[in-house]
Amino acid sequence: MTPPTIENVRAAAERIRGVVVRTPLLRNGALDEATGARVWVKAENLQRGGAFKMRGATNAILALAPDVRSRGVIAFSSGNHAIAVSTAAKLFGVRATIVMPADAPRIKLETVRGNGATVVTFDRVKDSREAIGARLSAETGASLIKPFDDPFVIAGQGTVGLEIAEELSPDFAFVPASGGGLAAGVALGLPKAAIIAVEPKAHDDIARTLASGAIQRNAPGIRSICDGLLSESMGELPYAIARERFAAAVGVDDEAVRRAMKFAFRNLKLVLEPSGAAGLAAVLEGGMELGGKTVALVASGGNVDAETFAAAIA
Secondary structure, three states: OOOOOHHHHHHHHHHHOOOOOOOOEEEOHHHHHHHOOEEEEEEHHHOHHHEOHHHHHHHHHHOOOHHHHOOOEEEEOOOHHHHHHHHHHHHOOOOEEEEEEOOOOHHHHHHHHHOOOEEEEEOOOOOOHHHHHHHHHHHHOOEEOOOOOOHHHHHHHHHHHHHHHOOOOOOEEEEEOOOOHHHHHHHHHOOOOEEEEEEEOOOOHHHHHHHHOOOOEOOOOOOOOOHHHOOOEOOHHHHHHHHHHEEEEEEEOHHHHHHHHHHHHHHHOOOOOOHHHHHHHHHHHOOOOOOOOEEEEEEOEOOOOHHHHHHHHO
16 A cells, blocks of 8 residues: 555545535634644544544445445444544445443443444454454455555545635644554645654653654553543554654543643533543643644544533533
8 A cells, every 4th residue: 555645635525525524623712821822723523524534434445346335344443433423424425343341431332333243342452453454355346445554544644735725824733643554645645745643642652653663663551531532543644644744642641631631621512532632732742832833633522421521621
């Protein structure tokens, strides 16, 4: 596989048009005042399925030849990619099997099952989701749609950046990152912006990857409230883009994320899941000097359990 290009992102935008939502760019005086910058929030929590993942999943499924698509699809994910693939599969009448961690947020497990997908659970620490997905694909002939290391998924996520670019030209773009598919796609869509990848502070493989020049891995078992940002490492395709385009990686701790969720609810009237609020947390508390700059941040998802959200805004 080779990394996608801006032409692939434009093709994805045409392919998924009418299926995904063109989400709004929001600006708020409280956020500008808190940062000294002109900050715009790309509200992907308002996307179909509640997260940006719908873009990449839809593009990847629609890119399959009809005879291949008829054999079904398989995905592995802690939640939002699972929801997106199962949602898109339901829309297009495709059979879906989703490999999910047993401790994934309940709302995400229930949503995937509600879409009619078969859920196969695994232990995050003991099992390899990649191995399970590959085995199921080999056994059934279904196509494996990876959450980030797939050129069609990256191109689909890149439509977030393409939409931002049609409305403003930011100096910085803060993007939650784990496997790097969204951040890499946004980098393609925003070629003039400095891309800041945002990850959990204790799960800092992207920062170490950028510093070392080689993909670094996280030790198993590291926990964070940002369940959607806990991939073992970056994908190879996202890294091929990141090493040329990412300006930095910023870590945020769980308390900063909770404060960002509360800020978004009170000031932006947005419900964000922890992973979806990571970019906002980095803009508010990441230690970067943003005064006078034009900043775009991706609020990447809003699929959060009521208990987790209530605790954050209390």
